[in-house]
Amino acid sequence: MSESPTPSAPKKFNPVPFAYHEELTLDIEKLTNLAQGIARVNGWVVMVPFALPGERVLARIYRNHKNYSDADLIRVINPSPDRIDPRCPLFGTCGGCQYQNLHYDTQLTWKQQQVAELLKHMGGIEHPVEPVIPSPTQFNYRSKITPHFQQPRNGQIAEIGFLANASRHRIIDVPHCDIAMTQINEKLPVIRADVRANPQRYKRAATLLMRASQEHVLTESGHIAVEIVNGIRFEFKAGDFFQNNPYILPAFVDHVGREAAASGATHLLDTYCGSGLFALTCAKHFQSVTGIEISESAAARAAHNAQINQITHATFQAGSAEHIFKDITHPASDTAVIVDPPRAGCGDAFLDQLFAFGPRSVVYVSCNPATQMRDLTKFLQSGYTLEKVQPFDLFPQTRHLECVMTLVKTSTPTTATR
Numbered sequence: 001m002s003e004s005p006t007p008s009a010p011k012k013f014n015p016v017p018f019a020y021h022e023e024l025t026l027d028i029e030k031l032t033n034l035a036q037g038i039a040r041v042n043g044w045v046v047m048v049p050f051a052l053p054g055e056r057v058l059a060r061i062y063r064n065h066k067n068y069s070d071a072d073l074i075r076v077i078n079p080s081p082d083r084i085d086p087r088c089p090l091f092g093t094c095g096g097c098q099y100q101n102l103h104y105d106t107q108l109t110w111k112q113q114q115v116a117e118l119l120k121h122m123g124g125i126e127h128p129v130e131p132v133i134p135s136p137t138q139f140n141y142r143s144k145i146t147p148h149f150q151q152p153r154n155g156q157i158a159e160i161g162f163l164a165n166a167s168r169h170r171i172i173d174v175p176h177c178d179i180a181m182t183q184i185n186e187k188l189p190v191i192r193a194d195v196r197a198n199p200q201r202y203k204r205a206a207t208l209l210m211r212a213s214q215e216h217v218l219t220e221s222g223h224i225a226v227e228i229v230n231g232i233r234f235e236f237k238a239g240d241f242f243q244n245n246p247y248i249l250p251a252f253v254d255h256v257g258r259e260a261a262a263s264g265a266t267h268l269l270d271t272y273c274g275s276g277l278f279a280l281t282c283a284k285h286f287q288s289v290t291g292i293e294i295s296e297s298a299a300a301r302a303a304h305n306a307q308i309n310q311i312t313h314a315t316f317q318a319g320s321a322e323h324i325f326k327d328i329t330h331p332a333s334d335t336a337v338i339v340d341p342p343r344a345g346c347g348d349a350f351l352d353q354l355f356a357f358g359p360r361s362v363v364y365v366s367c368n369p370a371t372q373m374r375d376l377t378k379f380l381q382s383g384y385t386l387e388k389v390q391p392f393d394l395f396p397q398t399r400h401l402e403c404v405m406t407l408v409k410t411s412t413p414t415t416a417t418r
Ligand SMILES: C[S@@+](CC[C@H](N)C(=O)[O-])C[C@H]1O[C@@H](n2cnc3c(N)ncnc32)[C@H](O)[C@@H]1O
Pocket: 241, 242, 243, 271, 272, 273, 274, 275, 276, 277, 278, 292, 293, 294, 295, 298, 319, 320, 321, 322, 340, 341, 342, 343, 347
């Protein structure tokens, strides 16, 4: 069989320093938080997804940026001892998991190192990072998945699944997801068959909701899901935010509560509080707890959850997080604030109000290191000292990082911070 010719380079391809589809033998040194194996060729960085540190690989260049290049992994020449067979047949094709080829302990080691590097390069601070707390369950842990599909064509629905690896548009068919809970996988074929049998219901592309709630799976966003965390019952709308890995939640909320109380604060503000997860699990450490959440339904659920758990010293309001400070009557020096914003991080209005209030300590929980590091620099400029950095592996097999930072007020800023 003759070899297929090298395809011509795309129009905008920059040919420096490598030619289009040039093949390179590379030694992988590191793994970035975007799940890219990093190699250097005479100091020039080449990023290769699915290649692992310690490996020698053959890779093919497909893009040169200003200061690094992207390449596809063609073949592993010398595998890492930490390389394992991925469990899912869609690994590498599906955009959901990046690390199923990497031993779990090594996933954790790299996540710890990635947080330390992000602190240094984006947060501008060298600080020890605690070992990542593992998830007790490393597969079948996700309590929610949202398979998508494109607009029906000729009365038919094609792939139902997740975005393909490295694509923002292409959906691949996912009949089974190894990181989703068992009851979700049991129901998935039924849901897929129902959608395919009824294409007339869908005028456009759509996203399905599958939320495990105890032994059941909810598919309507308005239905009420239930989770019990450290003996506290949470009821929330299936479509509202709730942490997706219930197995790690006991350790996660315990840590946040302990850190918030460790400074000696006696009052707690839970900002971006969702249906009250931190506020209610941490309430036992504090004389008063106040939560704020922009989703009215989630804020109402948080108040309801306080009531059904007989937690009488917690109150909740619906609104944007920055509004919480104006009605607080207890002293800032007795107050700890939990901050758990969406991926975009904290808004400037919120940070301005928080720094003006000046709470004794802040526990900042984030699933997006880029925005957490950006916000951290503002805390450091505003009189806060970083005390502890504790990552939790909420998302085994994936590149995602969840990181809890404890910040304590140590000085009054003398200069404007922004
Ligand atoms: C990462 S979730 C955390 C929720 C909660 N702490 C938990 O762990 O269940 C972020 C929450 O912030 C809410 N949110 C987004 N923007 C907000 C804002 N400007 N003010 C208050 N809450 C906001 C979202 O609705 C979501 O519930």
